[in-house]
Amino acid sequence: MTRPYRRxxxxxxxxxLNSRAGPLHHSPLAFAHRGADPGRENTMGAFRRAVELGYRYLEIDVRTAADGTLVVFHDEELDRATTGAGKLSEKTWEQLSQLRVGAREEFTEPMVRFEELLTAWDDVHLNVDLKDGESVTEFVRLVEEHEAHDRVLAASFNDARRHRVRGRLSRPIATSGGWAATALILLLGPLGMMNRLTGRIAEIDCVQVPISQGRIRVVTPRFVQRCHRAGLQVHVWVVDEPAQMHQLLDMGVDGLMTDDAEALAEVMRQRSVWPQR
Structure with missing residues (x-):
């Protein structure tokens, strides 16, 4: 299957990387959602496996421990995915480092500091969902210290959090729109009022959205077209079915996030854009 022509x-x-000259120019991007291994989400084991499969983009979540350490973890509470209990924000990194992450009673992987993942590969890009307001300061410090501006994207449902990140960095990083920005595109776009969003759109580089939100269908051909006319890429989460992956890519979306690393890799291979690193 050939790559669709992008107008x-x-x-x-x-x-x-698909926005610049190179092997991925105008090709869809593949994101490993939390490492695309639900049995050990947001762990180095999951991330290594995704990178070995050919992924160049890892979608991750970060939260702040009691001592300020930025930890790669999704939930506010530790109970679901670790051998610990209670709020992550109430534990120090020393305490968290003793826990194990897993599922189905198979807890084998240690937790991961953001800095550890940031420095593990120099050609892997991190799509970072900032889960708490406290994470902004440490995230900015680490991006600056490791000069990782071109390798990270700051995502958050909270648009104010994204503003704080961009305002504190010495040079820009990529960002995606939060719920407010995305909702305005979804609601005002069909009314021909996208011109009113010029300021908001200029502050973001893409929208990262589910196929549907409740009963509202978000990703449609017209939504994708409106975003493209505004210069925004559309990345869709979380997509695990190959048929749906092909349907979305044929619609023209610019990236897919998945929990099934092998399935998305095979779809991208069929489209001659694999591996991506």
């Missing part, structure tokens, strides 16, 4: 013009963003 829209990408806004060039260093983080988004």
């Amino acid at each position: 829209h013009v990408y806004r060039e963003v260093p983080y988004l």
